[in-house]
Structure formats: structure tokens, C-alpha cells
Amino acid sequence: MDWLGPEEWQAVRLSLRVAFWATALSLPFGLLTAYALARWRFPGRQLVNGLVHLPLILPPVVTGYLLLLAFGARGPIGELLGPLGISFAFRWTGAALAAAVMAFPLMVRAIRLSIEAVDPKLEEAAATLGASRLWVFLTVTLPLTLPGILAGAVLAFAKAMGEFGATITFVANIPGQTQTVPSAIYAFLQVPGGESSAARLVIVSIIIAMAALLLSEWLARRVAQRVGARS
Amino acid sequence: MDWLGPEEWQAVRLSLRVAFWATALSLPFGLLTAYALARWRFPGRQLVNGLVHLPLILPPVVTGYLLLLAFGARGPIGELLGPLGISFAFRWTGAALAAAVMAFPLMVRAIRLSIEAVDPKLEEAAATLGASRLWVFLTVTLPLTLPGILAGAVLAFAKAMGEFGATITFVANIPGQTQTVPSAIYAFLQVPGGESSAARLVIVSIIIAMAALLLSEWLARRVAQRVGARS
Amino acid sequence: DQITVFAAASMKNALDEIARTFEDETGHTTTLVYAGTAVLARQIEQGAPANLLVSASVEWMDYLEGQNLIVPESRVVVTGNRMVLIAPKDQAKPVEFNENLDLDGLLVGGLLAMALVDAVPAGIYGKAALSHYDLWDEVSDRVAQADNVRAALAFVALDQTPLGIVYASDAHAEPRVDVVARIPSHSHAPIRYPAALVAGQSGSGAKAFLDFLTGAKASGVFEQHGFSVPGG
Amino acid sequence: MTLKVSINHAYDGFSVQADFEAPDGVTVLFGRSGSGKTTVINAVAGLLRPDSGCIEIANRRVLDSKAGIFVPPHKRRIGYIFQEGRLFPHLTVKQNLQYGQRFVPSGVVCEDLDHVVDLLGIAHLLERQPVGLSGGEKQRVAIGRALLSGPELLLADEPLAALDETRKSEILPYFERLRSELSVPILYVSHSAAEVARLATTVVVLQDGRIARQGSAAEVLSDPTVMPTGVRAVGALLAATVKAHHADGLSELDVGGETLFLPKVSQSVGQSLRVRVPAQDVTLALTRPEGISALNIVPGVISQIRSGDGPGVMVSLETAAGMVLARVTRRSAGQLGLVEGMTCHAVIKTVAIAPEDVGGPAAGA
Amino acid sequence: MTLKVSINHAYDGFSVQADFEAPDGVTVLFGRSGSGKTTVINAVAGLLRPDSGCIEIANRRVLDSKAGIFVPPHKRRIGYIFQEGRLFPHLTVKQNLQYGQRFVPSGVVCEDLDHVVDLLGIAHLLERQPVGLSGGEKQRVAIGRALLSGPELLLADEPLAALDETRKSEILPYFERLRSELSVPILYVSHSAAEVARLATTVVVLQDGRIARQGSAAEVLSDPTVMPTGVRAVGALLAATVKAHHADGLSELDVGGETLFLPKVSQSVGQSLRVRVPAQDVTLALTRPEGISALNIVPGVISQIRSGDGPGVMVSLETAAGMVLARVTRRSAGQLGLVEGMTCHAVIKTVAIAPEDVGGPAAGA
Ligand SMILES: Nc1ncnc2c1ncn2[C@@H]1O[C@H](COP(=O)(O)OP(=O)(O)OP(=O)(O)O)[C@@H](O)[C@H]1O
């Protein structure tokens, strides 16, 4: 398609990469958090629950600013990870981190609900067959939760594709590195005559997100069929 | 508390009002949409599903811009509603509309999942007792969905409290009318040294959103108890 | 060299053009990063990989200088701007912007679009000008404040508000608005866009770009985009 | 006719084609698992829209595929008792009971809550939530809920199947009371001969989606060729009247002039009841046996001897008490030289008659 | 001893205090609903941590509240068959069966998949998902799954309760085969006398959370005072050997020298089996009745006459076939002048012995 310039294509590719990794890497944490919130009763549970929801509650700019303070090159966590070769500051990894944090509450919510729907009796049955808690989780809870995980992941992906406020505040808007589609749209909207360029990018993001959504609904239905609704 | 100035208090009150009405007024539509997506098979269902998710996918600024185009004083819907005395442009009602739109996907997701969890056999039973579809919905589906509705509502409320990009793009920032807490925070962050004022407002929004979250978890647990999990 | 320039978002059109010319002439490559000045300043404070900052705000540049985050000697003003009062195209006749301005009459119940009046430079200048002519108190509760001056422009361009106060450069580029008054520049602090090398990141390329920005070619481009050379 | 059904419905690989009319009283749809009972009853309820057909409830046409009529379930004025109760978990027992009341068309005289609560013995449960109820209690509430919706027809799909024996015998009497004390006709799905014996006015036997037989309970139960649950369920259904209750715990019944002793029955003297005598519990003797513990010995004439595939033959004996069936081994029949027309005695062990085989007065029987 | 249990556990308003040892073979935990059976078996499985107590499985101490030992379920080496199957819906039947295999400690010789599949007759189901299986098929897969996890003890909590009669008689033989063909001991919860009769080596009777009785199946079944499901379930358990199968569909059994004819049994000639003769199906006669259709007439001496509250008395008859119980009315007993020490004849109707009362060879019995 020649109606997107090379820089715009770059933004699309980057957004996809950012959203993919944001989703993929936050999934294990999302699962763990959702499982803990759904199944464990520990002191501070409500605190964790609240923390997870924070990025939903706060204006994205604030989240981005807090990320900048914590994970920036001069931030405490940034300085800790720096020597390990892990750097988020002003790199696409940082955009992924910002997107992951912003999408985290959505992911956890969706997964948590589907974990709560898994019958603990099946988990008990697995235990009597010799499966340790971890195995039970991996072989019973996890597969039965798959539709919810899928839903959570695609929600997170969609959110990650659209995230802007936290990303630009945390890692700026560096073409080819941190300029995602939403930041590109933002940049276009900042200049006169940029609306049509912005509109083209908007359409691209809609197409991608819709495709992800449809794919996930289809996958969820297939999984649900295989797993057998209400069996 | 004297550590918030009168204008900040005003923003807090306004944010609460905006979030409350955004949640309350979008709830019926959220319910209807969730029910339709969960229970009806109609052509264009995936389209509706996609549309509902749009505000999640698009950068908020874009959503705000589109709202401005549609509901602004010169927009097609705005011109339609104007004569009826309904105006969103630059009024707190517009802030509520923007917040509602942005929160809508979260609300619908949560409610839809809990509707899908209601056993259709109970709905059948109600029909054999003489209840029309509407009555079945009101007396069986709805009460059994209550925990999910609560969850959806509080999620929407939290999101509405934090919404900024779409709101300011749509209805700007008019102190006392459309200056919500997030726009106030944003304004503080634009000037050097504004961080501490911003931080105070951030803390206030966290407290409010957390309270809402805890309240909803507590309510959901009570409802779930009354309704009897897995009965 | 590879030069990363952090620049105020509202300068995108002009700077993109200048950077292209610069690249063609020197063989350096530039990466332009646009965002609100506040965001950029904070990021530089956190070690952003910027060689150069072009700010829309004198205040933020002062702040960075105070933190020793820029090279003070390199600080220059690259261009300037004026404030204008605008209206949707063909809806208002030109007026004089002074203490006799009948804002009420012009607004006919509508709102005045501006950038955030206490936070964003364009808003701060505009508010200063209104105050200067004792017009501020009269309209203060009828100002629709956008998060950036572009959004304020959009309100007027989309005919949502009958009036707006924006930079001349913005009005210049937006065909859907008319300038109904130029705001006398003495009514507010001078509008300047300071640029400086970022401390510890200043290569020769960055220095060259900074020089280029103050050069005649750049001034021409700025002027084409409605910016006005300081003092001019 | 209370109910006229004539439907066709095809699933993947299974089709139901049922055509029957049900008079007042209790009509039992009888058939083994998978024979299509639920399909039929759901079509009557309107929960399933059959491919084609015609259904009339109390002279109202609720389905007519040709005329394009399909009355939705909530307008059919039925009460449906499901196998699993399906109580509303968010309502108390009382609210569950009252659920259908608000939908009763005005002008319809409907059962009274207190009366139904009394009838079903659930007064002590009214304020409880369904979650804590036992299976039997749940079913009683479900019955009450269906009754109170003012139905013109009660449907019940194996309402006792999920219950254990004790609970079953707890609930069965309530259905008997419905039959005798209320005027609502009932369509009752079951695969239990005991339930048919106690409840049925009419039995409709379904086999592989087709109606195999329709008739009175006594006719169907005594016919080994249609009994869906096998030959062990075949038995005679005798109409009896209570003559006396004795101090030793026995009740004396009059069955067509013959006397039958049973463990104490719940009916009072003078009341009529029906007793199912399973064929396998009847021993035949050529002469009246003496010195034997069985109290009930009824003479009769062999009217038919049918043999099936197994080691047994089914002997029908015309007695004063009515037709009595005895299932004996082919070997015995040979040894005793049983032939049609021969006179012999049916020996019925008093304690072998299970309580679930002794039912309330047979309406219309 | 395969299993030693000694636990205390208190719920709100109900407490269980159970103390028993189970030898090899099948131990049936017998008791009515709510007596605490599930509580005990869950404690053995480790799904419930009782307030206090001590449990040993195959000489491994899996619970010792004093020593603070609590081995979690997955390390107890048990196989648990639940009432509702609890198959994993996302796995095929084969994957369900294999689920536990990977957790079998190395070195443990474990059942072979093919053998178990054969034993349970589920070869044709292997590739299917559990959703489409019938209740009986589900339970067979659940049994196989438990077996293949290499358990040192099989637990089963009313594995047949959710099934109808036909399915029940389909599954029972598989448990018998487990008992006779495999060496795994079984703890089996039930409230059905027929299941006890067919399966139990040892019976532990639970009443209100306490052990009311422990003994062999024959002892417990013949004791009306502990039979949790009431007097109608009481009966004698006879150990028999197949003598011949006859062409007319009858099998001839030798029971301590006496001959018993039953509808054809599945065991082959020479094999031993047990037959439950329900007391209510036995008629007593003072002299050997002639000209009667019952084929089985066993003489014996009355060893005991017990009367309960009802109209019946329980008569124990010492016969060559073993102790036979007859439940007759008090009136008959009086009329016949039955007293202890008297000789009389038990008349057992051939067809009255239900198939579910005829079981495989009694291990250890
Ligand atoms: N929705 C369906 N899709 C396909 N086949 C179906 C469906 N519902 C029922 N069947 C098939 O139709 C046949 C009759 O089912 P139905 O439920 O009416 O039987 P039933 O007599 O009620 O059986 P049961 O005693 O087990 O409840 C069965 O073979 C069943 O598998």
C-alpha cells in the first residue's frame, strides 16, 4: 500500500512489535497475578488488587511519568537493571513496558474471571492423580482458562496498540524506536493539515485491532467447544 | 483538608460527578450491548463487538476528536440534539459522555462474561412460569449477573475517573465545568515544579478509585453469597 | 553524525523541512522527536538520548539550565511567534485587539478557545495579553482550555467556538480559520523558541544543526510557516 | 381432550414422530433413555420448536406449523417441573414459589400459596435460599412453583430421577395428591414402572421416537412387549379398597372380593387405592398351599402364557381381584404343566409389595 | 493392614469420629446420607485435613496431627473415583486415562493402559472428548484414570449413585473385576445393599459420624439393626459355585450342597460367586410345598426370630447353604407357629433374585 509513507509503515511495524511483546511478556505475570487474586487468600490481597488497577485509574500521563521516574536511565530500577544490559529508557522495550503496564489491569481482570470459573473439583481430581499444585495448574487450570486468557491477551494487545499517553511520556516519540502508531497520530494532529495522515493511521490501527479481536473471538469459541461448555 | 485548593476540590467534585453519571447512564446501554453480544446471534454482531472495543484501541485523542466531530455544536448528532436542549459541547455532560465512551468496552466485557455464565436453563424455567423475555431478563438474568455488573460498573467508574485524553480533546478544560482531576493533573505537569501539586491530586484519585474498587469487591462477594456460587 | 533533536510538537512542519535541507547539505542524519515541551524537558532530566532541544517554552529551558542539563553557552533563540485572535473562516470581520475589544459581542454566548492558560505557553501568553487589556476577568470563565494549542486551533477550525487565541504560525497553516486580530506582542512576554545542546550529548553534528537553525535558510522556512523572527 | 400432540422433529441421526391425545388426569410418557421423551415434553412447553406439527393445550392451539402459529412458552399457561429443580438461586423459597403468580392472567382462579405450601409440606422452608435445600426439598418447591403459576397443564420431566430411593418415596405422594386434589392435568415423563403404577391415568409409551403403545396403566404395565425397562418391571395393577387396619401392622384390602394383606397403607378405611404386584414376586401353585408364610393366595384361571427370550414365561391369571401376572421359569411352567384355561393359585408375599408400589386412589381408573 | 484410619473432625453442628482398619480387598463404607462417609474418604485422600487424627496407607503414615504430618493428596499414591466422574473436559478419553501415568514414581510397576482399557471396555472411546459420553461411560473412564495413576489404594465415593439402574448394572461388574483381577485395595463408599453384597470384603457402617459396626458383608447385611437403608435391604449372602448352565436359560448353583437355580449367571462352570437373597423375597413353609412354581426350596432350622417395630419379623434359618433370612409378617409367624429350633423350608423364587444381587467371586470371603 503506497498510501502509507515509509515512516508510517515503520510506526505500524513498531506498534505491532511493541503490542506483541507487551502482551507476550506480561502474560505470565498477568496469569500469576490473576491466579493469586482468584485463588489465594493472603494479607494485602486487596492492596495487590488495587495496585494492578492503578494504571486504569490514573491519567496515562501520570503512569508514564512514574515509569520515567522509576525505569528511566536515572531512575532507581533503571540504574539497577542498566548494568544487566536491560534498558527501557527511550527504547522500544520501554514502549512495550508502558503498554504492558497500561494493559495489565484489563488482562488480569479477564483471566481472573475465567480462573474463578474453573471448577476446583477438577483440580482436586488432578491432585488425587498425583499432580502437584504446579502441575495441576499447568495441565488443568491453565487449559480450562484458555478462553479467558485469550480474551485477556487480545484485550491487552488492543490496548497496547492504542496506548499513547504513558508511552510518549515515558519513552518519547522517537521515529523507528519509540514512535508507535498512536504517537505518530498525535504528531500528525499537532500540525495543520495532519488530519488526513492521522486518519490513515487510525484506519490501519482499527483494521489491526479488529483482526486481533475477531481472531480471539474465533479462537475462544474453538477452545470453548473443545473444552465443552458446561460439561 | 486544606492541602487541596478550592479549585482542586472543585475538580474532584466534578470528576466524581462525571464518573458517576458516565457510569450510571452508560450502564443500561452496556447491559443491553453485553446481553445482545452474549445471547443474540445477529448479522453484524462482530461489527458491533468491534465498534464497542474501538475506544480501547484508538488513542484517546482520536476518540475525543471523533466525539467532537459528531457531538460538537456543529456535528450531526450535536445539531440533532441541540434543539432538544441536550448539549454536550464544552459542558460537564460532554466530559461524562467522553468518559462513558472510553469506559464502555471495559463495562461491556465484564457484564458480557457474567451474562454468559448465567445458566440458560434458569431462564427457560422462568419462561415456563409465564415470564416474558423482558421479565426473564429483569428477574432472573439481571440479578444473577449483578456481581458482573458491579464489577463492570466499578471498572467503568475507575476508568472514567482517570480519563483525560478524549475528555480534554472533546470538551476542553473549563474550570468548574469540564476541568476534571486528570486535566488538572495534566496542567500541573506542564509547568516546572508542578509535580507536587499534581502528586496531591494523584493521591486523591487513587484514594477514590481504591475505595470504589474495594466497595465493589465487597458488594460482589455479598451478592455472590446471596446468589449462591455454583448452586 | 546521527543527531537526535527533541522539539516542541507545534514546530513539526517547519522543523521537518529544515531538517531535510540540513541533511541534504551536510550529510548528517537527524531524528526529530516531537512532543509537548514539558514532556521533553522531563525526559531530558531523566537522561533522554537527545543531542538538542528546541523548546516552545522559555521557562522549561530555564529550568533545564538551572539543573545543568543543557550547555548554557549554546542556548539561542531560533525563532519567535505572535499571538493572534482567530475565528472560523468567513464568520468575523477583522477587529482591533485592545482594551475596547468587545469580546462579549464577538463570542455571542460561545467560548474562547485557548491552550491551558496556566500551563501551556500559548495559553500563558494569551492570558497575559488578555489581562494586559483588562479583558481576562470578563472572559475567564468562558475560556475552553485545550491541552495544547493545536487542539485549541481545532476547536475554532471545526466551528465549535467562535473565537480562539493561538500562535500566528498555527493560524497561518489552517485554512479553516481567519485571523481577526493580531495581538500586540508587547501585551505579553516575548514569544521565543530557545534551543540548546543537551549537556553531555553535544556532538559536532548537533552543534552544526543548532547553527543551521539560526541561519538564514532556517529563518526563511520558519517565516514561511508563520513564525516570526524575534524582535521582528 | 386436555392435550393433543402431533409433532415431527429430526435431530442429526434421530427423529421423533409423536401423535397422541392425553385426557384429564396424569398421562405418563414412558420410555427408555433416549427414546425422545424430553423432546416431546419440551415441544409441549414451547422450549423446542419442532420441525412441524400441531399442539393443542386445553383447546388452545399453541403450535401449528402449517398456520405458522408458535405460542412462546410464557404464554402457554403451563407449569414445568424439571428434573434438576432449576430453582432461582437468588430468591428465597417463598419468592421462588411466588415467581409465576404475577404472570397469572387476571380472572384466572389460581392455587392459593398457603394451600400449596401445606400440600407440599414446605412451610418451614419459606424463608430459606435454595442453596441449602436437600434434593427432595428442592423438588417439592419446584412443584409448588409450577403449580402457583396457574397452569392449565403441568409438565414434569423425570422429576424424581435425580433423587435417591428415600427421597423418591417422599415426593411421590405429593404427585398423587396433585392428581386427586387438584384439577390440573399432568404430563409426566418417567422410566419407572413404580411411578407409572402409582400415578398414571394414561400411559404413552415412546420407543425410538415413535409412540409404541397408548393405554391405561394396567394395560401397559402388564404387557411385557412394550415395557421399556424390561421384563422385571412388568406387573399387574389391582384396584383395591381398604377394609381394615389391624393391630399387627397389616392392612386388609378388598380387591374384587378377594382379600389382600399388606403392610399398613396410608389410606383410611373405605378409601380406594391401587397396588402394583410385580410379576416376579408372584409364585404359582396348583393347589392352595398350606403351612406357608405368604398370606395372600388368590385363585384364578390362566388366560395366557407368553414366553420371551429369557428363562422365564409370563403367566396371566384371571382372578376375582383382576388380572394377576406371574413370571415363572419355563422349567417350572413345564414341571407344573401350566396351560391356558387351567385353574391355579397366585401366591403373593405380603412384604414383597414395596411401599412405592402402593398408591393413592386412582383418579379416573 | 492396608489402611488405618483414626480421625476426628468437627463441622458446625456435626462431628465425625472414625476409627477403623481396612484389610486387603474391598472395604465398603456404608451409611445413610449425611453420616460422614465423604468426610472420611476425603480425609483419606487428603482433600480434607481433619482436626486431628492419624491415617496410614500401605504402612505409610500420611496424616499424623500430633507429629504435624500431612502428606498432600498428590503424594498419597491414591486413586479417587468421584461420584460425578470429574473427567477433564479439555482432554480426550485417552489423555484422561494417561493423566496420572506421568506422576507414577519410577520403579513402581503400574497397570498397563491396554489392559485397563480392555478391562473396562472403553477401547472405542479413546479418541472422544468426555462431553459426549454417557454417565456410565464417564464412570468407566474415571475408574480407568484412577487405576492408571498407579495407586496403592483406590477410593470411590458412591461411584454409581448418579447412574440409573441399567448403567449401574453395567458398571458393577467392572468393580468386581478390579477386586478379583487387580491387587489394589479399595475403599468404597455406598448406601446400597446390593453393592455391598456384590463387592464388600469388609463393611464399615457409619452412623451419625461414628462407626456403628464393622464386619464381613454377610454379617452386616443380615443385621437389621445396622442396615442403614432399612429393613427392606436386609438379606443373606450365600457363597455359591456354578454347577451347570442349562439350555432353558437357568444356571444351576451349588450352595453348600443345596442346589439353587438362577437365571443364567455370567460366571462359568466351576467358578464361585455370591448371591444375595433379600429376606423379603423368601417365603417360609412348614413342609416342602408341592405343585408350586418356585424352584428353590431349602430346608433348615430356625435359629432366631427377631421382631422390629413393623408388621414383620426376621427369621434366620440355618441351612446347608448357609444362613438364610426370611422376612415374614408377624401374623404368618403366629399362624405357622414359628419358634426357634423348628425345622422349615425357605422358598426362594428363582426370578426374584435380581441380577444386581448376583456377584463375582468373593475375594477373601
Ligand atoms: N439438541 C440435540 N441435538 C441432537 N440430538 C439430540 C438433541 N437433543 C436430543 N437429541 C437426541 O435425541 C434423542 C432423544 O432425546 P431425548 O432427550 O428427547 O430423550 P429422552 O427420552 O428424554 O431421554 P432421557 O431419558 O435420557 O432423558 C437422543 O438420542 C438424543 O441424543
Ligand SMILES: Nc1ncnc2c1ncn2[C@@H]1O[C@H](COP(=O)(O)OP(=O)(O)OP(=O)(O)O)[C@@H](O)[C@H]1O
Ligand atoms: N464443609 C462442610 N461444612 C459444614 N458441614 C459439612 C461440610 N461438609 C459436610 N458437612 C456436614 O457433615 C455431615 C456429613 O457429611 P458427609 O458429606 O461426610 O456425609 P456423607 O455420608 O458423605 O453423605 P452423602 O451420602 O449425602 O454423600 C453432613 O451433615 C453435612 O451437612
Ligand code: MOO
Ligand atoms: O508545542 Mo507546545 O509545548 O504544545 O506549546
Ligand SMILES: [Mg+2]
Ligand atoms: Mg429426557
Ligand SMILES: [Mg+2]
Ligand atoms: Mg457423600
